[in-house]
Amino acid sequence: MPGDASRLVTHRELLTGWGRTSPSACDVATPTNAGEVCLALQTVRPRGTIARGLGRSYGDAAQSGGGLVLDCTGITGIGPIDPQTGSVTVAGGVSLDDLARAVLPQGWFIPVSPGTRFVTIGGAIAADVHGKNHHVDGSFCRHVTSLTLVIPGGKTLQITPEGDPELFWATAGGMGLTGVVVEATLRLIPVESRYILVDTERTADLDETMSLMAEGDARYRYSVAWIDLGSRRAGGRGVLTRGNHAPLDALPEHWRVDALDHRPRTRITAPPWAPSWLVNMLSVRAFNELWFRKAPRERRAEPQSIEAFFYPLDSIACWNRVYGKRGFVQYQCVVPFGAEHTLRSIAFDLAAGPVPPALTVLKRFGEASPGHLSFPMPGWTLAVDLPAARGRDLDALLDDCDRRVADAGGRVYLAKDGRMHASMVSTMYPRLNEWREIVHRVDPDGRLASDLDRRLDLTGRQSERMPA
């Protein structure tokens, strides 16, 4: 029976993003191939349908209360690698972890790695994720040469940035609201080993970190700074880690034999019972102090494994549980070059704010991608993890940060957001209207919807409802 997607629904589940805030009950279906995704998208549902991968977006992007959530992790398969170009075709539900395990032994690596390897290809495209190499290589979708998209209604389209730039770039960073990515072809990068040669430097304060990055980032493919906002006294001191892929001859002799033997492991699992007060001023200050002292004052060309360098937090499974049942939010914004003062004031206001900034990361972005809602733009990005304290203080502080970011011409990352106000989006994402037109064309009936979409009114369907 065409259009009958109800048989795909396996159960109803309370879903949240990685921040474990604002749960909503969704019907979950677990399609294992493009055909089943087509079937699901043939039906118009009052609360819409949205794809979900590994649930690593922090807010409410991959859930739709009362709607249908397509758990796409069952759509798997990795094609052969073209030895000339490094091109590989991968199913939308494959994780970057699976992909790296498959391709590294053959001397290839993922072109862009976000802070976790547990994201799916579909999710990486929907959020147009970035990594430590953004200043050199741009965001994830820059390396995607083609993708297979099931659009609302159930049609399957093969789109390329050359052939259908509008839909391609509306999908790149489009938060899953243009369709479901069931397959993508991307270009891998050749590597000789699973190691990165890392230069580590401790910095005295935020200004030093920023000037070191501005001056030296060009020498490195990968660059990121961890910042201590645990106390005002810390002054935003940091640890800057930058590196390049290690060629084989840069490694000690006995490491070269299994230099491509990539088998990352998770060491421990965070317990489910962590109380909400665990992440507090004192513990955050202590953790940051430890992290700072653990880092060498200065060390050059230290070989670190890919998993240690790119995904340090992945070694603890379910690390998001340490914030307790209230969960946490990550505030990630970008401000253009020249607005450094805005970034600095936001960082220090968060440090002095009502909740302790547990983990803060700073990075310089390079060229923006053509994605309409793609987050990165040339400038500085700051990502701060904060316990999701309820009450007016944090609300007001983050709203104020939103305004300053928008005034500076910057933006907040939709894949991290769970709390921003709808009125900010069109300022932060000036091409929103252009994107909406494309979305309304591919999804005239509003078959795709998510809690994120409803909260921020991305697709513009809310504003049509309110009577004047």
Place this chain on the structure above:
Amino acid sequence: MTDALGRPRSLLLLGGASEIGLAIAQRFVERGTRTVVLAGRNLEAMADPAARLRTAGAEVATVPFDAVDIDAHDADIQGMFEQFDGFSLVVLAFAVLGDQRRFEEEPALAGHAAVINYAGAVSAGLAVARQLRSQGRGRLVVLSSVAGQRPRRDNFVYGSAKAGLDAFSIGLSEALRGSGADVLLVRPGFVRTRMTAHLPDGPFAVSAKDVAVAVERALDRGATVIWVPGFLRWAFVVLRLLPQPLFRLLRR
């Protein structure tokens, strides 16, 4: 919907002229709630409050809703949820206090009051619950009263309806477990409003704003039952056990 920090995006007030309900709406609008729908019988009575909420920065709509028209509740409420694409927070606030002595003279009047305070709240509450369940999230605030905790000679018609509503809300809260939706049951003591203006202040009287502040805080911490002021919870542990002859002596 409620965001990651617990802010409701939109609010539906059933009993759109209720002072306590409006005080709750005001709190959340100050905090960033952008859509408020006031639903009540008297559209004129809601015009001024609507204007005030607009000044505070919300988009406000007023819609007709009659607590007595039980047959229409489900369709009416479903219509509101469809028109406004759901609500993060629903406040069930309609009630009438009535005059106990007059009720005793005109029993039919008492029956009508009980329909609003109990039967109407039951059908509206269940209709809201149906919508919250289908949207997979959302919160319902039910305004009960300490009057329902132990019947008093002075207001037992009102008190008995609130006792029923109180029990209903506890059951509804259980029924919604795991649905993504939840219920906050509020038991205020004496609240100074138009409804009680003709009465002398009761002991430990609070304002509508006090109730609103307590509701906001309770929603933030995820409480399921609150008393306003808070120590009434403990006062009633004693009051409930007091022998009737002693309780009788405590007039007001």
